[in-house]
Amino acid sequence: MAGLYLHVPYCRKACHYCDFHFSTQLNTLPQMVEKLQVEAKLRSEEPHPKQTWYWGGGSPSVLPFAMAQEICDSFSNNFPLISGGEFTLEANPEDLSHEALNGWKTLGVNRLSVGIQSFVDRRLQWMNRSHSGQDARDGIRRAQDAGIASISVDLIYGLPDTSLGEWQDNVGEALALGVPHLSTYALTVEERTALHQHIRRGLSQAPKEDRAIEDFLWLRSQLREEGWEPYELSNASLPGYRSRHNSAYWSGASYVGLGPGAHSFDGTSVRRWNVSNNGQYLRQVGTSQSWFEEEQLRPEELVNEQIMTQLRRMEGLLRTSVGAYASTLDNLWSTYIAQGLMIQTANAWVLSDEGLFLSDRIAMEGFVAAGGLGTLEA
Ligand code: SF4
Structure with a gap:
């Protein structure tokens, strides 16, 4: 969408x-x-x-x-x-x-x-x-x-x-x-x-x-x-x-962002962001000077984004969104599950209200490239 x-x-x-x-x-x-x-x-x-x-x-x-x-x-x-x-x-x-x-x-x-x-x-x-x-x-x-x-x-x-x-x-x-x-x-x-x-x-x-x-x-x-x-x-x-x-x-769809500071995502792997400066935007849009930067996200960065955004949703993080890392995440988050901060369903990990308040920390521990799981190829 x-x-x-x-x-x-x-x-x-x-x-x-x-x-x-x-x-x-x-x-x-x-x-x-x-x-x-x-x-x-x-x-x-x-x-x-x-x-x-x-x-x-x-x-x-x-x-x-x-x-x-x-x-x-x-x-x-x-x-x-x-x-x-x-x-x-x-x-x-x-x-x-x-x-x-x-x-x-x-x-x-x-x-x-x-x-x-x-x-x-x-x-x-x-x-x-x-x-x-x-x-x-x-x-x-x-x-x-x-x-x-x-x-x-x-x-x-x-x-x-x-x-x-x-x-x-x-x-x-x-x-x-x-x-x-x-x-x-x-x-x-x-x-x-x-x-x-x-x-x-x-x-x-x-x-x-x-x-x-x-x-x-x-x-x-x-x-x-x-x-x-x-x-x-x-x-x-x-x-x-x-x-x-x-x-x-939150489900990873594409969007185009226009105006100073707006971000865009192609729905696959390219993220782009405009300068957060009105003067620069006004001077540079439509000229040979670029008014935006972009980056190609690595596969592990895409998985990390899914972990961060989906954990905040009522439906939780879908197991299908993390592919082969599902069982590693089961182990990594087992303490949170035991503490009642997270519930494991057949398809997803869902944070309780108390767990949601810690969602950034819990997500970061699960990040593929941040030490939680090592690299995607690991
Ligand atoms: S300064 Fe106030 S009105 Fe403007 S974006 Fe920030 S919160 Fe909204």
């Missing part, structure tokens, strides 16, 4: 915890729209039509309608979306106006991913978000009134100086709004972020892992009780509302 990802590298404000690629200098938007169309044309030989389009960032919702329409027209010519395809747009609550929502609908947007993070105003201020809790509630209701049923809400848990009760209230607010999908992330402190600086200078507390684990475990069991499927480490939905775009990533 092939997808298209567009990275819109602009935000109105820099959230203190964010290390995605974005700029708050919106004055280069017109040139960016031109260059995105140049890149789309240059890459139109890549497979299409696409089953999914995903516009992320950054904040695609900052694009004025005329610009979004220009990009959409260019993509429709070069990478058309199949009829009934999923078109997700990431939006910030303050951008969910009637006009914007109706405009996006005319472009074919049928799914929104809304970055709410918290409904508590003082947490939003601490994160330097550009909206209030009420903006978030109002924005979601306007989106529903506009007839967009497939809405995902992003929330962040494990914030310092919070309680399980506050997290329960946040999740409760999202569920009360009637959205069918949640993406939830533990707060992490990345270098080169304002949050990292604040903690180093003693201006903010660091997040504590215990707080995050408590929020995470409560969330998974609560959602199941409410009939939801927590289908991936960070994603849960009501039946029928999984993200088709992200699910395709």
Whole structure:
């Protein structure tokens, strides 16, 4: 299932915890729209039509309608979306106006991913978000009134100086709004972020892992009780509302990524990534200077990617994805199985909720090239 990802590298404000690629200098938007169309044309030989389009960032919702329409027209010519395809747009609550929502609908947007993070105003201020809790509630209701049923809400848990009760209230607010999908992330402190600086200078507390684990475990069991499927480490939905775009990533499908910082994968072994620099992208796209790098993944690297991504899914890591290494992994992970962190089924290894919290560590131990299993030829 092939997808298209567009990275819109602009935000109105820099959230203190964010290390995605974005700029708050919106004055280069017109040139960016031109260059995105140049890149789309240059890459139109890549497979299409696409089953999914995903516009992320950054904040695609900052694009004025005329610009979004220009990009959409260019993509429709070069990478058309199949009829009934999923078109997700990431939006910030303050951008969910009637006009914007109706405009996006005319472009074919049928799914929104809304970055709410918290409904508590003082947490939003601490994160330097550009909206209030009420903006978030109002924005979601306007989106529903506009007839967009497939809405995902992003929330962040494990914030310092919070309680399980506050997290329960946040999740409760999202569920009360009637959205069918949640993406939830533990707060992490990345270098080169304002949050990292604040903690180093003693201006903010660091997040504590215990707080995050408590929020995470409560969330998974609560959602199941409410009939939801927590289908991936960070994603849960009501039946029928999984993200088709992200699910395709995790199953190793091909995708083309356009815009600064976007990654692409040919579905077999070639990974490519664009420069994460708006100025460089604007100067170099369509010239003899390259604006991307690419690499051919070795067989063991492909297996490692499958281990990392599939272990995070509700379905777990399929035995067929690791070929001859299945029995070695059985031995390697036997301790986790004995501890109840992992369940072995006839076809897969599936992490329990407690195990999921350690999924990166467990995956890395299983990596073919990282010492867990030696080399693929071993
Ligand atoms: S709006 Fe999203 S991408 Fe932009 S700074 Fe905030 S978290 Fe990062």
